[in-house]
Every structure is written in C-alpha cells, then in structure tokens.
Amino acid sequence: MLVPMRILLDHAAENHYGVAALNVNNMEQIQAIMEAAKETNSPVIIQASRGARKYTNDAYLRHLMLAAAELYPEIPVAMHQDHGNSPETCFSAIQQGFTSVMMDGSLAADGKTPATYEENVAVTKQVVDVAHAFGVTVEGEIGVLGGIEDGHGAGGSGLDHVTDPVQAEQFVAATGVDALAVAIGTSHGAYKFSQKPTGDVLKMNIIEDIHRRLPNTHLVMHGSSSVPRELVDLINKYGGKMKESYGVPLEEIKRGIKHGVRKVNVDTDNRLAITGAIRKVFAETPDKFDPRDYMGPARESMKAVCKERMIAFGQAGNASKIKPVSMATMVAFYKK
Ligand code: G3H
Ligand code: 13P
Ligand code: ZN
Numbered sequence: 264m265l266v267p268m269r270i271l272l273d274h275a276a277e278n279h280y281g282v283a284a285l286n287v288n289n290m291e292q293i294q295a296i297m298e299a300a301k302e303t304n305s306p307v308i309i310q311a312s313r314g315a316r317k318y319t320n321d322a323y324l325r326h327l328m329l330a331a332a333e334l335y336p337e338i339p340v341a342m343h344q345d346h347g348n349s350p351e352t353c354f355s356a357i358q359q360g361f362t363s364v365m366m367d368g369s370l371a372a373d374g375k376t377p378a379t380y381e382e383n384v385a386v387t388k389q390v391v392d393v394a395h396a397f398g399v400t401v402e403g404e405i406g407v408l409g410g411i412e413d414g415h416g417a418g419g420s421g422l423d424h425v426t427d428p429v430q431a432e433q434f435v436a437a438t439g440v441d442a443l444a445v446a447i448g449t450s451h452g453a454y455k456f457s458q459k460p461t462g463d464v465l466k467m468n469i470i471e472d473i474h475r476r477l478p479n480t481h482l483v484m485h486g487s488s489s490v491p492r493e494l495v496d497l498i499n500k501y502g503g504k505m506k507e508s509y510g511v512p513l514e515e516i517k518r519g520i521k522h523g524v525r526k527v528n529v530d531t532d533n534r535l536a537i538t539g540a541i542r543k544v545f546a547e548t549p550d551k552f553d554p555r556d557y558m559g560p561a562r563e564s565m566k567a568v569c570k571e572r573m574i575a576f577g578q579a580g581n582a583s584k585i586k587p588v589s590m591a592t593m594v595a596f597y598k599k
Pocket of ligand 2: 451452489530
C-alpha cells in the first residue's frame with residue numbers, strides 16, 4: 264500500500280533503524296525492490312529522479328507504482344520525488360500521486376549552481392506549505408553533494424560544501440521540513456573515494472553534531488552506495504571498464520543510523536548489479552536475444568542487493584508492524 268514517507272521515517276526513528284530509498288526507472292527495478300521487501304518484511308521508499316520521470320513519461324511510472332501497491336498490499340511503500348529542482352517539479356510529483364517530495368534547494372533550478380541559504384529556505388518553505396496541505400512529506404537539503412548525475416549536481420568534491428550544523432538547525436526551524444539531507448563528503452555515482460574513506464573525507468561526525476542539535480529531524484544520507492568490489496569486478500570481468508573506486512562502507516551507514524539517519528539513498532549499487540548480470544549473460548551466452556534472458560537475471564541481482572541493504576539498515580522485519588496512515592490523516596497532523 265502507498266503511504267506518506269513521514270510515517271515510515273517516524274517508525275524507523277522510534278525503532279532505531281534506517282530505510283533504504285531506492286531509485287527506479289523501469290518495471291524490473293520496481294519488481295526487484297518489492298520482492299526484496301516481501302522476502303524481508305520491509306517497508307520501502309521507492310524514489311524517482313527528474314530523469315526517471317522523464318524516462319518513464321510519468322504515466323508508466325505511476326501505473327507501475329499502482330501495480331506494486333495492488334500486488335503487495337502488506338508492504339508499506341512511500342513514493343518519493345528525488346532531487347526536485349524547483350517547486351514546480353515537486354508540485355507536479357504531488358499531482359502524479361507521489362507521497363513524498365524532495366525540494367533540493369541547495370542548488371538553483373538549473374541543478375548545478377549552489378544556491379544561497381536564503382534562496383534555499385524560500386523554495387523549500389514554499390514546497391512545505393503546499394505539500395503538507397496534501398499530507399505529502401518533504402525532504403530538504405542543506406550543503407551540497409559532490410559529483411553530478413544526469414546533469415544534476417554541482418560537480419567537484421564532496422568536501423566543497425559540507426553542511427554547517429548551525430545552519431542546518433536554522434534551516435529546519437525556518438522551513439518545517441520532515442527530513443533533512445546533509446552533505447558530509449559523499450558524491451553521487453560510482454566514484455566517491457579513491458581509497459576506503461576515513462573521517463577526513465567522510466565526515467560522520469557532522470551527522471552526530473546535527474543529530475544532537477536536531478534530535479527530532481529525520482536525517483538523510485545521499486550518495487550512500489557502497490560500490491561493492493565484487494560488483495565492479497563482475498562488470499570488468501565481462502568486458503566493462505570501470506576504474507577502482509570506494510563507496511560508503513555499510514559500517515559507516517550503520518553509524519549514521521545510530522545518529523538519526525532514517526533514509527539512506529542508494530542507486531548506483533543497483534545499477535552495478537544490473538549491469539554486471541546483463542554483461543555476464545551477453546558474454547557467456549552470446550546467442551541469446553530474448554530480453555527476459557538478461558532482464559530476469561538483472562532483476563534477481565538487484566533484488567539481492569536490495570535485500571542485503573534492507574537487512575543491514577534494520578528495516579527488515581518492520582513492514583507488518585507499521586500501521587498505515589492515510590494522506591487525509593497527515594493533512595490533519597500537519598494542521599495541528
Ligand atoms: O540523484 C541521483 C540518483 O542516482 C538519480 O540519478 O538523475 O541519473 O536518475 P539520475
Ligand atoms: P548513489 O549514487 O551513491 O547510489 O546515491 C544515490 C542518491 O543519493 C540518490 O539521490
Ligand atoms: Zn541524491
């Protein structure tokens with residue numbers, strides 16, 4: 264069933280776990296997540312970037328999500344807009360039935376230029392006012408991630424604009440966001456760190472500081488793929504050319520979860536799993552040409568990654584414990 268993201272994050276906070284927020288662009292990815300959720304009894308956050316919405320023309324995505332909700336009534340699912348670049352993007356997501364939106368006002372609407380604090384507050388507050396009137400959850404971002412995905416991102420190192428904890432506190436008070444994405448040195452994509460990250464480049468201490476100041480705000484870690492060596496090796500074994508790279512180790516994410524992180528964004532690891540599986544089929548059985556022969560293994564491979572994350576983040580076992588709440592109840596909740 265589709266639920267507001269806020270209730271998943273509240274349950275995660277009350278029970279001290281994190282929820283993976285997994286990006287999708289097609290049917291097999293949604294199926295992989297839902298099967299992983301069913302097998303582990305996990306609540307899930309499924310998210311779509313602007314690029315994903317364009318790729319699926321919104322209508323395919325909406326109907327696929329409705330199919331997931333229909334086929335898995337026992338799994339609470341939040342449908343989230345990832346990195347909304349403007350209030351208009353967030354409003355159109357709400358019209359499409361998303362139960363949660365991210366207004367990423369850390370960048371200007373071009374998705375590239377770092378915005379000022381004042382600009383960020385203005386667009387985020389505008390989204391909060393409208394979204395909450397519909398019971399929709401809002402995630403904001405303060406600080407800027409490194410790297411660039413699908414034209415979105417300031418580029419550069421993850422350390423260029425790490426979050427200032429004092430500003431984070433002011434931002435939450437000024438906007439009323441439900442969840443706050445923070446920049447602690449990570450980047451989107453497969454190339455985050457050139458060696459296993461230490462505290463110099465992955466600033467988990469900033470999360471601890473922000474959580475001390477904002478114990479009731481749900482924190483979000485973007486760029487949280489772990490970039491498992493075995494997935495990169497599989498891609499390279501079957502003809503890929505990926506450079507050596509390090510992601511965010513699961514033990515660091517678990518440390519974040521101990522300090523208020525409730526939403527953990529993972530896209531790249533699933534992309535790696537899918538690509539490795541497809542390359543393997545192509546290399547080992549070059550006579551095959553039925554898409555099901557490679558999309559099927561790709562889906563299985565992504566499912567395995569999703570299950571691993573659901574177990575590691577602690578969301579496994581919690582789907583059946585969550586009482587579904589309607590959007591109308593959330594409207595009343597926000598009015599108070
Ligand atoms: O924000 C990053 C996610 O990995 C989505 O990427 O914009 O290429 O769909 P995308
Ligand atoms: P990764 O590229 O590390 O998977 O991050 C995804 C993300 O943050 C989506 O918003
Ligand atoms: Zn992100």
